[in-house]
Amino acid sequence: MEKSREEIAKKLVNMQYTRNEIDFKRGTFRAKGDILEVYPSDQNEKAIRVEFFGDEIDKITEINPLTGKPIGLRQHVMIFPNSHYVTEKDKMERALLTIEEELIDRIKYFKDNNKLIEAQRIEERTNFDMEMLKETGFCQGIENYSRHISRKRAR
Secondary structure: OEOOHHHHHHHHHHOOOEEOOOOOOOOEEEEEOOEEEEEOOOOOOOEEEEEEEOOEEEEEEEEOOOOOOEEEEEOOOOOOOOOOOOOOHHHHHHHHHHHHHHHHHHHHHHHHOOOHHHHHHHHHHHHHHHHHHHHHOOOOOHHHHHHHHOOOOOO
16 A cells, blocks of 8 residues: 555544654554554554555554564554544534634623623633644543534534
8 A cells, every 4th residue: 555654644643643752652653764653542452563665555563562573464454543532624623613603602691791700711711722622633621612523503
């Protein structure tokens, strides 16, 4: 299969995996030369080593994450996202728009009811969360925005 190491690394980052050359644990990957190793978040005792020849996948090996010793060769592997809250970029952009619309309504509500501290707090927190969602695709308490991400109506 023709896929570059950089292309796969970028997809892993989009799936909430973090690159870590030192602490190889679940939900991380590392890259050395023409080798990319992934420790899937749904595995306890198996990691994946992908070897490249240029922009082509040469070999996929299941390995022991502690020793690096091969367990077996694989023709293909399924790597699941590191988070349940991974979604496409266009869905996230639409969600950010609806979050901002709701934020404006909530700030107006708090100000109209003379709750200025609450208005300031929700504005600061939501703006911080939106910035995290834009930059990393994740934020603490992302489940609070699941309605926007899945495009469900408010109750």
